[in-house]
Amino acid sequence: MLRFIFYRLLGAIPVVGLVSIAVFLFLRMAGDPVASLLGENATAQQVAEIRHAMGLDRPVMMQFLSWILHVFQGDFGISLVTHEPVWKMVSERLGATLSLSLTTIVFSILVAVPLGLFAARHRKNWIDRLIVSFCTAGFSVPTFVVGYLLVWLFSIKLQWLPAQGYASLDRGVGDWILHLIAPTIAMSSVFIVLIARITRAGAIEVLNEDYIRTARAIGASELRVFRLFVLRNAAVPIVTIIGVGIGIVLTGVVVTETVFNLPGVGRLTIESVLARDFPVIQCVIMLFSFTYVFINLAVDIIYSLLDPRIRN
Amino acid sequence: MITVAQNENNAAGVAPKAWLRRLRNNGNLLLGAAVLILFLIVMVLAHLLGAADPQAMTTSERLHPPSLQHWFGTDRLGRDIYARVAFGTSASLAVGAAAAALGCIIGTIFGLAAGYFRSIDMLIMRVMDGIMAIPGIMIAIATISVAGASITTVVLAIAVHDVPRIARLVRSSVLSMREEPYVEAAVMLGSPSWSIVLRHMLPGILASLAVLGTYVAANAMLLEATLSFLGCGLPPDIPTWGNIMADGRILFRIAPWIILFPGAVLAFAVLAINLLGDGLRDQFDPTTEKTMR
Numbered sequence: 001m002l003r004f005i006f007y008r009l010l011g012a013i014p015v016v017g018l019v020s021i022a023v024f025l026f027l028r029m030a031g032d033p034v035a036s037l038l039g040e041n042a043t044a045q046q047v048a049e050i051r052h053a054m055g056l057d058r059p060v061m062m063q064f065l066s067w068i069l070h071v072f073q074g075d076f077g078i079s080l081v082t083h084e085p086v087w088k089m090v091s092e093r094l095g096a097t098l099s100l101s102l103t104t105i106v107f108s109i110l111v112a113v114p115l116g117l118f119a120a121r122h123r124k125n126w127i128d129r130l131i132v133s134f135c136t137a138g139f140s141v142p143t144f145v146v147g148y149l150l151v152w153l154f155s156i157k158l159q160w161l162p163a164q165g166y167a168s169l170d171r172g173v174g175d176w177i178l179h180l181i182a183p184t185i186a187m188s189s190v191f192i193v194l195i196a197r198i199t200r201a202g203a204i205e206v207l208n209e210d211y212i213r214t215a216r217a218i219g220a221s222e223l224r225v226f227r228l229f230v231l232r233n234a235a236v237p238i239v240t241i242i243g244v245g246i247g248i249v250l251t252g253v254v255v256t257e258t259v260f261n262l263p264g265v266g267r268l269t270i271e272s273v274l275a276r277d278f279p280v281i282q283c284v285i286m287l288f289s290f291t292y293v294f295i296n297l298a299v300d301i302i303y304s305l306l307d308p309r310i311r312n
Numbered sequence: 313m314i315t316v317a318q319n320e321n322n323a324a325g326v327a328p329k330a331w332l333r334r335l336r337n338n339g340n341l342l343l344g345a346a347v348l349i350l351f352l353i354v355m356v357l358a359h360l361l362g363a364a365d366p367q368a369m370t371t372s373e374r375l376h377p378p379s380l381q382h383w384f385g386t387d388r389l390g391r392d393i394y395a396r397v398a399f400g401t402s403a404s405l406a407v408g409a410a411a412a413a414l415g416c417i418i419g420t421i422f423g424l425a426a427g428y429f430r431s432i433d434m435l436i437m438r439v440m441d442g443i444m445a446i447p448g449i450m451i452a453i454a455t456i457s458v459a460g461a462s463i464t465t466v467v468l469a470i471a472v473h474d475v476p477r478i479a480r481l482v483r484s485s486v487l488s489m490r491e492e493p494y495v496e497a498a499v500m501l502g503s504p505s506w507s508i509v510l511r512h513m514l515p516g517i518l519a520s521l522a523v524l525g526t527y528v529a530a531n532a533m534l535l536e537a538t539l540s541f542l543g544c545g546l547p548p549d550i551p552t553w554g555n556i557m558a559d560g561r562i563l564f565r566i567a568p569w570i571i572l573f574p575g576a577v578l579a580f581a582v583l584a585i586n587l588l589g590d591g592l593r594d595q596f597d598p599t600t601e602k603t604m605r
Binding site for chain 2: 022145152250276
């Protein structure tokens with residue numbers, strides 16, 4: 001088991017390295033940071049001094065090494081717009097994004113897995129067909145349209161939910177949940193569809209197995225069959241798709257936070273793109289990509305626990 | 313995820329009648345194609361008839377809700393939303409199709425290379441893993457923020473995100489085809505590598521590529537609309553569906569129709585393309601159990 005984790009960690013290193021190089025080069029392509037820092041009126045001597053101070057006169061390889069060392073210490077440089085440390089700006093926004101992502105993942109799994117199992121249970125009748133059509137349709141509606149539909153229905157027409165904004169946890173759990181309901185549903189729409197499809201497909205495959213027939217024949221209740229045999233054996237693809245789908249959640253964060261005006265990392269991304277604040281964009285891309293890599297790493301480890309055959 | 317049998321092309325050639333019969337019973341394919349044709353007709357009509365000018369501003373009719381005169385209402389400059397949506401169809405469909413085509417071409421080249429030339433397989437696939445690790449919207453936003461917003465950069469930015477998925481599919485097909493007798497025979501006869509790859513392997517991949525390419529096109533349209541909606545997509549003067557909706561963001565409380573109607577149209581178009589993809593998959597490979605929907 002430890003061996004498996006070790007090799008899997010080793011496999012993640014090139015990916016992390018490649019992403020870092022890409023992100024470093026990205027900042028390079030974005031233009032000379034000195035020019036954006038000093039403005040147009042800087043003298044040649046000033047530029048040379050700053051370049052030396054920032055290490056820009058050293059070879060690119062050395063610059064990359066010193067940059068990556070700083071990054072691993074949490075130093076992503078200074079924002080070109082606010083002149084604050086980038087990591088401070090990003091970490092201040094993490095609360096809203098983490099809350100939204102966690103509620104989305106939990107809500108999606110709670111809805112999608114039973115939905116998929118239910119569809120598989122009623123395979124080939126109208127319940128299944130309804131759920132499958134719902135999934136095809138759900139995959140086609142963009143997250144922001146779902147978001148605005150929810151705002152229109154629950155905030156404007158029915159006035160049940162606050163329209164926009166965020167209440168941090170220290171203002172009370174009730175307020176926090178109330179502000180997260182609509183964004184969570186909007187962001188979950190695609191994720192639910194994804195998980196439900198895989199759950200259904202996996203469950204149908206398992207339901208054809210002989211041991212299911214045996215279990216039913218010896219009189220195991222339907223609930224027991226599903227809990228003990230179907231869900232357990234369909235778990236690997238479900239866990240995998242949750243890992244792959246994290247990319248969808250990260251994309252959803254950017255869109256949903258904009259629609260619902262949540263002060264999170266996603267909105268920060270859009271703000272910095274519009275202001276061309278490259279160090280911040282760089283930090284956010286690194287953060288999102290590493291999150292994706294490490295969640296998928298965790299997923300691999302989890303399913304090697306679920307299914308010992310994969311370890312070899 | 314998408315498993316289309318390698319030899320289906322030949323099967324289609326052998327039994328055109330059965331193939332046609334399957335086509336007639338293929339509800340997804342027919343429905344998807346019908347809706348898409350409808351969109352194309354609307355697009356052509358919008359340009360030909362020019363019933364309402366999408367740029368015409370009528371100050372007396374600002375922010376009118378949907379009515380018989382303005383089906384989808386009007387925006388803050390009094391422009392007719394329906395006319396704008398109809399005219400925007402071409403840009404939205406074109407960006408989706410172009411991004412998918414570009415992604416398929418680049419992805420196929422990488423996939424063929426990685427699958428056939430084993431020495432560069434490791435390198436190519438690690439790069440693909442790297443691209444996959446960055447969420448598509450981030451790649452697109454970063455590219456556009458560096459290179460500026462134009463149709464070319466937007467198409468390129470969206471295509472980059474799709475390359476790894478296509479490369480993976482093509483690579484795995486090539487790997488399984490390497491063992492096929494017809495490929496081994498070609499190798500024995502001393503055919504050059506390019507001929508083996510292009511003449512013996514590529515045709516076997518086309519069916520699965522068409523299916524994945526359709527899904528990729530649907531996804532590209534969603535991504536384009538999302539980018540434009542966020543203000544990081546095509547320049548705002550091009551009336552794509554995303555740009556029309558971006559206009560409605562600050563006015564949503566008083567004029568929700570600016571977002572909801574184009575959003576519904578976008579969802580229908582993407583749904584039609586997804587159905588087309590499902591239909592193509594069933595058409596090419598009737599043996600796939602319909603479990604992977």
